[in-house]
Amino acid sequence: MKMYINEIKENDHVNSLFLVKEKSSAVTKTGNTYLKLKLVDRSGEIEGRIWTSVENFAGSFEKDGFVHVIGKAVSFQEHLQLNIASIESVGEEEILFSDFFPMTEKDIDEMFLSLLEICRQIKNPHLVRLLQLFWEDESFVKRFKMAPASKWLHHNYLGGLLEHTLSLVQLVLEVANHYPGLNIDLLLTASIFHDLGKVDELSYHRSFDYSDEGRLLGHIILGIERVEDKIRQLPDFPEDLSTLLKHFLLSHHGQYIWGSPKKPMTPEAVMLHFLDDMDAKINGIQQFIKKEVPEGARWSAYHRMFEQYFYVPPFWEQTKPPDNIEKVSLEDE
Amino acid sequence: MKMYINEIKENDHVNSLFLVKEKSSAVTKTGNTYLKLKLVDRSGEIEGRIWTSVENFAGSFEKDGFVHVIGKAVSFQEHLQLNIASIESVGEEEILFSDFFPMTEKDIDEMFLSLLEICRQIKNPHLVRLLQLFWEDESFVKRFKMAPASKWLHHNYLGGLLEHTLSLVQLVLEVANHYPGLNIDLLLTASIFHDLGKVDELSYHRSFDYSDEGRLLGHIILGIERVEDKIRQLPDFPEDLSTLLKHFLLSHHGQYIWGSPKKPMTPEAVMLHFLDDMDAKINGIQQFIKKEVPEGARWSAYHRMFEQYFYVPPFWEQTKPPDNIEKVSLEDE
Amino acid sequence: MKMYINEIKENDHVNSLFLVKEKSSAVTKTGNTYLKLKLVDRSGEIEGRIWTSVENFAGSFEKDGFVHVIGKAVSFQEHLQLNIASIESVGEEEILFSDFFPMTEKDIDEMFLSLLEICRQIKNPHLVRLLQLFWEDESFVKRFKMAPASKWLHHNYLGGLLEHTLSLVQLVLEVANHYPGLNIDLLLTASIFHDLGKVDELSYHRSFDYSDEGRLLGHIILGIERVEDKIRQLPDFPEDLSTLLKHFLLSHHGQYIWGSPKKPMTPEAVMLHFLDDMDAKINGIQQFIKKEVPEGARWSAYHRMFEQYFYVPPFWEQTKPPDNIEKVSLEDE
Amino acid sequence: MKMYINEIKENDHVNSLFLVKEKSSAVTKTGNTYLKLKLVDRSGEIEGRIWTSVENFAGSFEKDGFVHVIGKAVSFQEHLQLNIASIESVGEEEILFSDFFPMTEKDIDEMFLSLLEICRQIKNPHLVRLLQLFWEDESFVKRFKMAPASKWLHHNYLGGLLEHTLSLVQLVLEVANHYPGLNIDLLLTASIFHDLGKVDELSYHRSFDYSDEGRLLGHIILGIERVEDKIRQLPDFPEDLSTLLKHFLLSHHGQYIWGSPKKPMTPEAVMLHFLDDMDAKINGIQQFIKKEVPEGARWSAYHRMFEQYFYVPPFWEQTKPPDNIEKVSLEDE
Amino acid sequence: MKMYINEIKENDHVNSLFLVKEKSSAVTKTGNTYLKLKLVDRSGEIEGRIWTSVENFAGSFEKDGFVHVIGKAVSFQEHLQLNIASIESVGEEEILFSDFFPMTEKDIDEMFLSLLEICRQIKNPHLVRLLQLFWEDESFVKRFKMAPASKWLHHNYLGGLLEHTLSLVQLVLEVANHYPGLNIDLLLTASIFHDLGKVDELSYHRSFDYSDEGRLLGHIILGIERVEDKIRQLPDFPEDLSTLLKHFLLSHHGQYIWGSPKKPMTPEAVMLHFLDDMDAKINGIQQFIKKEVPEGARWSAYHRMFEQYFYVPPFWEQTKPPDNIEKVSLEDE
Amino acid sequence: MKMYINEIKENDHVNSLFLVKEKSSAVTKTGNTYLKLKLVDRSGEIEGRIWTSVENFAGSFEKDGFVHVIGKAVSFQEHLQLNIASIESVGEEEILFSDFFPMTEKDIDEMFLSLLEICRQIKNPHLVRLLQLFWEDESFVKRFKMAPASKWLHHNYLGGLLEHTLSLVQLVLEVANHYPGLNIDLLLTASIFHDLGKVDELSYHRSFDYSDEGRLLGHIILGIERVEDKIRQLPDFPEDLSTLLKHFLLSHHGQYIWGSPKKPMTPEAVMLHFLDDMDAKINGIQQFIKKEVPEGARWSAYHRMFEQYFYVPPFWEQTKPPDNIEKVSLEDE
Numbered sequence A, B, C, D, E, F: 001m002k003m004y005i006n007e008i009k010e011n012d013h014v015n016s017l018f019l020v021k022e023k024s025s026a027v028t029k030t031g032n033t034y035l036k037l038k039l040v041d042r043s044g045e046i047e048g049r050i051w052t053s054v055e056n057f058a059g060s061f062e063k064d065g066f067v068h069v070i071g072k073a074v075s076f077q078e079h080l081q082l083n084i085a086s087i088e089s090v091g092e093e094e095i096l097f098s099d100f101f102p103m104t105e106k107d108i109d110e111m112f113l114s115l116l117e118i119c120r121q122i123k124n125p126h127l128v129r130l131l132q133l134f135w136e137d138e139s140f141v142k143r144f145k146m147a148p149a150s151k152w153l154h155h156n157y158l159g160g161l162l163e164h165t166l167s168l169v170q171l172v173l174e175v176a177n178h179y180p181g182l183n184i185d186l187l188l189t190a191s192i193f194h195d196l197g198k199v200d201e202l203s204y205h206r207s208f209d210y211s212d213e214g215r216l217l218g219h220i221i222l223g224i225e226r227v228e229d230k231i232r233q234l235p236d237f238p239e240d241l242s243t244l245l246k247h248f249l250l251s252h253h254g255q256y257i258w259g260s261p262k263k264p265m266t267p268e269a270v271m272l273h274f275l276d277d278m279d280a281k282i283n284g285i286q287q288f289i290k291k292e293v294p295e296g297a298r299w300s301a302y303h304r305m306f307e308q309y310f311y312v313p314p315f316w317e318q319t320k321p322p323d324n325i326e327k328v329s330l331e332d333e
Helices: A054-058 A108-119 A125-136 A138-146 A160-176 A184-193 A212-231 A239-251 A267-292 A322-327 B054-058 B108-119 B125-135 B138-146 B160-176 B184-193 B212-231 B239-251 B267-292 B322-327 C054-058 C108-119 C125-136 C138-146 C160-176 C184-193 C212-231 C239-251 C267-292 C322-327 D054-058 D108-119 D125-136 D138-146 D160-176 D184-193 D212-231 D239-251 D267-292 D322-327 E054-058 E108-119 E125-136 E138-146 E160-176 E184-193 E212-231 E239-251 E267-292 E322-327 F054-058 F108-119 F125-136 F138-146 F160-176 F184-193 F212-231 F239-251 F267-292 F322-327
Strands: A013-027 A033-041 A044-050 A066-076 A079-090 B013-027 B033-041 B044-050 B066-076 B079-090 C013-027 C033-041 C044-050 C066-076 C079-090 D013-027 D033-041 D044-050 D066-076 D079-090 E013-027 E033-041 E044-050 E066-076 E079-090 F013-027 F033-041 F044-050 F066-076 F079-090
Touching (some): A033 A054, A108 A125, A108 A160, A125 A138, A138 A160, A160 A184, A160 A267, A160 B160, A184 A239, A184 A267, A212 A239, A212 C212, A239 A267, A267 B267, B033 B054, B044 B054, B054 B079, B108 B125, B108 B138, B125 B212, B160 B267, B184 B267, B212 F212, B212 F239, C054 C079, C108 C160, C108 C184, C125 C138, C125 C212, C160 D160, C184 C267, C239 C267, C267 D267, D044 D054, D044 D066, D108 D125, D108 D184, D125 D138, D125 D184, D125 D212, D184 D267, D212 E212, D212 E239, D239 D267, D239 E212, E033 E054, E044 E066, E108 E138, E108 E160, E125 E138, E138 E160, E160 E184, E160 E267, E160 F160, E184 E239, E184 E267, F044 F066, F108 F125, F108 F138, F108 F160, F125 F138, F125 F184, F160 F184, F160 F267, F239 F267
Parallel strands (some): A044 A079, D044 D079
Antiparallel strands (some): A033 A044, A066 A079, B013 B033, B013 B066, C013 C033, C013 C066, C033 C044, C066 C079, D033 D044, D066 D079, E013 E066, E066 E079, F013 F033, F033 F044
């Protein structure tokens, strides 16, 4: 069973799986070579030291690889350190991703089924076929289900892209009939596709970071390319529908300064921009409040991207859905 | 029956009600005094001239007043002009506002009932009592039902404030359960109140314009004052609930540069900001497309506030709700 | 022979080719139907009227079509107007584009040859093959040679895109060896491709305007799609070279606010951005000075896009290349 | 021979020249006074301690002075520290500036000669005489050859101003004939002068920092003053030429926000701005990539001024000038 | 006596002095040449026509010159027009500048004396001598007394620069002792000099416009040059005092975006910036309200530079200095 | 007598009052529980440790409370630490606020009297009565006299709000008669009220921080509410005077981006904005220079809010009021 780094205490015997984040060799004052490691899992990181059999172990595992470690936790200069007796490489198939990376709290397969279910409401035959091409692309689906939606700001965990996409699609469904004359098929399809490029923009198998093409082109262009790629397989896909669909992806950040080289030019594209932005912000804030509001405090830490503090009202948590709000007593009653 | 200005043709005999927008006296080359008027109704404006009995008529009506006019349309320098044989003042009660001002296409009383209906879902007793105070204030209700939501950008017609408020409240209901833990009572109440100050910011009985206090203080502050004014009548209204409610109003423009001196600091306030902005923009765009897209064109005129054009896709209008989209044939199939 | 509109004088008999920019029918005071036209060529525009045989002529030509007109110039309300005796549609093949649209002053075929010549310097086999694919695409080459580089700001005439592209490529050649270690093949190829999408962004067969896809997607994306489209035909084209090439196109506007969703991330991409921007600005200013500096004046009109005036120093025009500058006498010596 | 600080190891005997960056006295727990120094050279900095003969040594050298030090390197709290046995002041003439400060890798005198050579192409007699006045000003020339071009961003080493100026002048020569009708004499002269004020803006004899007048007035104004100062010695220098020359200096940052109180108003001034900016950015990026890209990595560290990362493509380094690019094999072929 | 253009009525015989703003020749339908003029004075402009003796008159006066005109006002196409019987050039000495240009309502010589009076408070001998050099420069003093302070925004009338400078100096005196430790001599001197360059930036002898050097360099640099020019005549003027004085001029716009390439860096420079900006704005607003508030209205027209409206409260005008405010009755008491 | 923390030396016996900023319990390696405290006063902070009678002491005082401490200063890991022998809670009435918080150097009561004195100049009876209501509100006056004017930027010490308000009111008096026709009563009253809301925005009894309502609503709205609250007690207070007064508060930050949702719309409101901003900046700079200019240096540290350095000229400090400046000798004379 996984022993999490943040649970390790001085003198614990440790026997568990970790990810090697840093690996280097050094020399003691007495001239012996040893290995310095940084081991991580979902819960934190810890220094590791290999003092013996260095030559044997040195070649048996790699930086950025998963390892099985046996050792003992000791205290050195006020920090815990793992003296490693044995270490060996393990394959990806032996580990649970969720032991090593933050992961959505929702069920990925369930979310994916919900998304497919919603797709059934789409009637436009071109869009139906286009979506089908994506769902039939197993390699894509695998990445789409696992990718985070961003490195920091919101849904920044495995499964986050799917969670955000599903959330947006549901929002669209909830409000789409609110305005007369909107093209709901297009709205739903564009919502499903809007952040598609994030499966390529972010690499997330060892740590969350941008891929080369992610940094050089960004998820907007990468997403358009993926959509274009599938449309090419549909010879009678209408050209203006294709242009419009790509316009939705291109404009969904809303403004030049936020990375969209075009502003949304139809009511549907405007709606997509607002609901996407709202969903990202609310998720981001709720995540941030969870982590960055000290117990009992009313204010979060300063959020550097949003350049503000967030407030947790005293009577908030007790608040329930409408049907039983009546019983809520506010603090100063 | 009302004869609309844009229906008047040369040589028509005119016998109808108008609003006097401008009124001045002038002298003909032959030395006779006459009156120059500009008459308006919902459909446009026309020059009027009183050549006879000037002394009698001059005092019988006023600029910005409604009048009953009998006369004949003649052509002068390529424009129509009304030679007025008789003119007399009429009271507000004799006219239909919708003959003179743009008006919501929806039924005002029905919208108001829908709003009241939704209020019943609110269970927090403080908020319930606060809302009740507003609905019992007849003078307020009368203004709230008639006010436009803005001078130009969106819902810029009589009843527009109510229409926008109801639309926002419905949006809130549609998405509020989407995120766990939101305080829906507060969200609903804040949505109802968010643009309240517009009943004072805009004057709209003769033309849409800003009132003095509207220009000097703006609807955000005026709304907060109206809310504060009612809360003062509820001695045990919790102070932090009051602060939070006012924070929603204060922050609903989202950013300093858009006129909010505070950014939204709770997920609910963030949601209110996005949905409000989205509702205003979509209404604004749909109104603009209605007026500023030439017959058969795919592009609107340039929208100076939004600094862009809007697009009307060729297959748009035929688009129907999901269940029959399948039959829509796209142009290039 | 073409008779230019700005040469037509009162009472001239006119017998020439024009483009029909506007066409509508109207009714005279006496109840007769007539046709109102606006005719244009490169030199200006003139009102046209068809008073007789209206039924015959009405169906024989179309708005936005070229026509052969016979008529007489008369003066009406201080403006010239063409009373048309006969009008008939003519095909594109019968007209000279340069009679109707502003055109580069350089020889288009010569410029194109110069560009091909420069392409020979490129040695990277992948890029060589990619360029070849473009040059072999006749439909593309035809558009590439004719397209303007923009609607207003610079090279806003037929052949302008080619002129600007050639100018940029030559600039790149002139400075590329200035810095050590730059990848010149990539720089040259990216320069040739950088504004490629303008062949699709602008429509320019009847008037210069944006195409639908131009407005919805913009030339950056349209250019990337054209490049992607050709690369797909080269199965062993290296993926990172493809990504980088697309990064050049994507980032060549330099900043978010100028429409690039990514900033240039290599020295070559930075250079492309600067030289492109410089070439566009200098051409734009020189064009502007030509048109908007009154005879003998030192200052141009106000340039609304650049938000400034431009200066024409008194001793400017006499200035010659270095070898004979010595003889230039400055005005106040 | 100079022993560089980054080469000193524990227990080394040190006998070399250093610059005293900090100097203070302190008291040991046992009550003895000692001196704490920070010594620097081009390669780094090291703590120094004088435990004996403190009174003798204390007055024999000064902060910001060069010193000859004899001592031994010991380890204290994991850092190296120099126990100094003897220290004495040395004059500037005894040291090599390049031992202490980063310095251009190019030959300063050669660069200067190249610049003079280019000046010969200038034919306008006023500009020729003006340049001569500068070159005859020995004190100026000495500073001009040694000054860095900036504290951080680009050419931030001794000789950097000259290197940047020469680079810009060469760029101007390379592209100046590209556009018809440019006044090349003026362009060259303005390029030579454009950053002139940096000889006064930055102090760089002990460390790179802004001088008082540099901070209060900036190099643009300081440069204009130096030019004005020389022009005053040329009584028949044309006034409009003088105004224009100063306009080039004043506007070369291109925009208000970048510190130019006037935008460039002639094509030549626009060109100067772009080429200057390009040369600074490319130098800055190439320097940054050299220092801030880890061995084997494709991405630089984050550049805080430019607010971005820079990319080093995998096939970059092998890239050669056009004539042998053909042999380059790209990684994924 | 001057007959002002806005007082001329149809059929008036006109015999007065005007400024010729435009002058061109044209041909009547009957083939006769005539002269078209635009005549202006302080009060407005009027078209002039010379139908007879055209050859004689044509050479006897020039555009931008003052003329003595005899003629008759007739009505043509609803506008007044002057049929000129005789016209002849008059010299500047024969006209009153204030008949032709807006002029300060204050006495220029009195204002100048007040300024000199204040200068006596300055004790620093360097600054005293520097100021003296300026006051002894008759050509400067003449321009300084006549120049406007800007083309549009504030003090945009002859004498405006002096009026603004005196106002600022008095403000400085009023508040300078408010803060401890400010260098009042420097503040006063810098205030006197701050807009000095406007004597060169604006040309105002025929119309208010920018001079070439005004547009190319701006008043900040031109002012610094004038100060530098005088300081050069004072060999022992302390260099750091000179630098600081120039810093005041350079930074007085407060921010890059407002045209100052340096921000104010001492409390005195900060104060100068604020008081200068305040004085300009308040004068600008008061002028604007005078002209652009319709009789009886509470709101000004829209001020395009300030992007806002200004408010004239109903009880404003009756407001008196403190000692009798008590009697003011507010409208709704 | 208070012993200040920055005066405590190793081995000192300490017997004085402190504020407990942090309090937690920990366990020694030997398993004994001890208390870790952070104690602060105006002069700094020091670690405290309670090794004995932990159970007794633990409950006898609280975080954020004032305490009487007896103990001994020892050195631990190069830092001083207080070994506490006895600690007990003391009430607010036993301490001097100025021992614990930075405090204005001026006399608070004297400043308040000066303010009252100035109020006597106000003659408008409505404003007189309104001010009286505030001065009669003891709870308000107490807070108004003690509140700081900001957390960081200026007047950031107890009494700072009063000091800033008085300073602004005096500035207004000094310049108000400078411009004709200003309503001085309104200006004075608005100046007194402009930052009123800071008594509620900042909490400052234990540390300077924002209150909940301060963060959610801000001092502008809180101030308007306080003013509104008093006006409500004056039934015949003119409505437009009330609106205008609130407009002054609302607009005193001058621009949207600085937190004012309305720009100043009368000359008086413009003046208030400028003088307020100037007073805050000059105080802020003078405070900053006092603290952040090293002895003998001419330049301050970098001011992160103002994004600049400040300059202290060499001859500054000797500078005296005009009458004796003559004797000042400048450094380079």
